[in-house]
Amino acid sequence: MDDLLNQGLSLLVIVGSVYSLLGVLFLKIWLHQKNAKLPVERKKLKRVAAQTLSEQVNDKIVDVIGLIFLSALIVTMPFAIKGIAEVFASGELNYFLVILIALGLVYVARKLWVKSNLLIKLKLGRDAELAVASELIELQSHGYQVFHDIQADGFNIDHLVVGPNGIFAIETKGRYKRIKDDTNYKVKFEKNRLAFPSWFESKPLEQAQNQANWVNKWLQEATGFTTQVLPILCFPGWFVELKQRPEFPIVSHKQLVKTILSMRHISLSQEQQRAICYQVIQRSLHESKAM
Structure with a gap:
């Protein structure tokens, strides 16, 4: 009877440890969903090439990782249960081992919290860029060439549009809509900064301009003729209100096509456009170096 009780306690310790870590993950997700929501709904965007296959691949990756974790658990759990049961049976706890396990769980929980936060931010950025790419499809019917994720020197150009009226470097910024702001999801450009309902930003303005300058310098060196790249700063899902005239367009993703046209x-x-597009295509073949 004592052996059965000790084994039950051992199983409880193992399962409790696993679920405590899962609890950290679900707590992070719950807190995020309680306080913010995505600026765009991905299911309402135009579908892209291989989207169904990509979704299926992601699902299968999760399944494979789950099966690997399950197989490792099946192999190690009997030994873990036996070892912990023997500790309970002896009546003497190895406090050093207990502290070591506790510190290990705390470390993993902290890393899980940080990584899940990063994952949430990456998902926001991905969905924002997909929203912009979805809108830019319309430009192709007007004779424009659209490129995405152009690799630069330690960063990337989210979208690059080449057409008869110029070259446009689009910097996309995903920003969550905070629930506490209710329906006031508006970003204002005033006093040379971006005023969101609960915070202010100016760095995206500098980033958009700097990246356009980089593209301009690169294309001039690559093509041999003078170019002028116009930056565009885009906030998908947000209503943009201009309280003063910006140096370059600041728009929502729904305003992009109209603005560029x-x-x-x-x-x-046509010759210049072909030369520019050739250089962009060659650059698009580079592996990602952006951090």
Whole structure:
């Protein structure tokens, strides 16, 4: 009877440890969903190439990882139960081992919290860029060439559009809509900064301009003729209100196509467009180096 009780306690310790870590993950997700929501709904976006297959691949990856974890658990659990049961049976706890296990669980829980937070941010960025890419599809019917995720020197250009009226480097910024802001999901450009309902930002403005400058310098060196790249800063799912005139367009993803079609700052010949597109295509073949 004592052996059965000790084994039951051992199983409880193992299962409790696993579920405590899962609890950290679900707590992080619950807190995030309670306080914020995505600016765009991915299911409402235009579907992209291989989207169904990508979703199936992601599901299968989760299944494979789950099976690997389950197989490891099946192999190690009997030994773990036996070892812990013997500790309970002896009546003498190895406090050093207990502290070591506790510290290990705390370390893993902390890493899980940080990684899940990073995963949430990455998902936001991915969905924001997909929303922009979905809108830019329309430009192809107007004779524009659209490129995505162009690798630069330690960073990437989210979207690059080449057309008869210029070159446009689009910097996409995903920002969660905080529940506490209710329906006031508006970003204002005033006093040379971006005013969100609960916070202010200015770095995206500098980043968009710097990246456009990089593209401009690179294309001039690569093509041999003078180019002028216009930055565009895009906040998918947000209503953008301009309280002052910005140096370059700041828009929601729904305003992108109309904004680009209306620009008349330069004129590119077919030969120039082909030369630019050739260089962009070659650059697109580079492996990702952005961090």
